[in-house]
Amino acid sequence: DARVTQTPRDKVTEMGQEVTMRCQPILGHNTVFWYRQTMMQGLELLAYFRNRAPLDDSGMPKDRFSAEMPDATLATLKIQPSEPRDSAVYFCASAPGAGDGYTFGSGTRLTVV
Amino acid sequence: SQQGEEDPQALSIQEGENATMNCSYKTSINNLQWYRQNSGRGLVHLILIRSNEREKHSGRLRVTLDTSKKSSSLLITASRAADTASYFCAVRLYNDYKLSFGAGTTVTVRA
Numbered sequence: 103d104a105r106v107t108q109t110p111r112d113k114v115t116e117m118g119q120e121v122t123m124r125c126q127p128i129l130g131h132n133t134v135f136w137y138r139q140t141m142m143q144g145l146e147l148l149a150y151f152r153n154r155a156p157l158d159d160s161g162m163p164k165d166r167f168s169a170e171m172p173d174a175t176l177a178t179l180k181i182q183p184s185e186p187r188d189s190a191v192y193f194c195a196s197a198p199g200a201g202d203g204y205t206f207g208s209g210t211r212l213t214v215v
Numbered sequence: 216s217q218q219g220e221e222d223p224q225a226l227s228i229q230e231g232e233n234a235t236m237n238c239s240y241k242t243s244i245n246n247l248q249w250y251r252q253n254s255g256r257g258l259v260h261l262i263l264i265r266s267n268e269r270e271k272h273s274g275r276l277r278v279t280l281d282t283s284k285k286s287s288s289l290l291i292t293a294s295r296a297a298d299t300a301s302y303f304c305a306v307r308l309y310n311d312y313k314l315s316f317g318a319g320t321t322v323t324v325r326a
Contacts, residue, residue: 106257135313146302147315157312181253200307200313201246204260205262206259207257208257209257
């Protein structure tokens with residue numbers, strides 16, 4: 103089965119450090135999403151790309167978060183500088199189109215100490 | 216804001232029993248989707264039901280949609296221990312591109 107691949111699986115970093123999370127969407131899927139999951143807030147949409155173009159990143163703290171798709175096989179989410187409140191599981195998902203079911207990656211569990 | 220809200224928050228049943236969970240939403244939707252999440256894993260897409268559909272089946276899963284009540288239900292029949300997971304509904308609103316997820320229902324199936 104085709105899958106969405108996320109790296110790293112786990113990341114522990116100190117406050118103030120830069121964190122980069124990577125995602126390889128399913129080949130042929132033209133929509134890519136970044137979600138953050140916490141116990142308190144549940145699943146929050148951070149960013150959305152269609153055909154590699156960022157269409158919505160209103161859910162991201164703009165001063166520290168950035169999301170890019172340098173090519174069709176790679177999406178990145180960066181946090182600089184990281185803060186303890188950024189500790190969460192970050193999921194990447196892709197879909198053939200915006201109205202279709204999503205395929206999620208296994209997530210990156212980020213802990214900022 | 217969360218458009219889909221699941222009920223109950225948690226459910227504990229005996230293996231072999233049926234599990235039913237509900238999802239309510241506030242505005243008109245294009246489609247509604249159900250996902251499963253096992254502990255420590257990503258979400259897995261289970262089923263998508265469009266606004267003009269009333270019922271869909273997939274294996275032991277049955278999903279209904281009542282657009283007049285703005286609600287959906289997910290029924291898992293003959294539950295197994297492997298069905299232990301959190302189940303999320305997600306709605307795609309008209310004129311919107313993204314899914315909004317609810318807080319989920321945690322299902323525990325006891326052997």
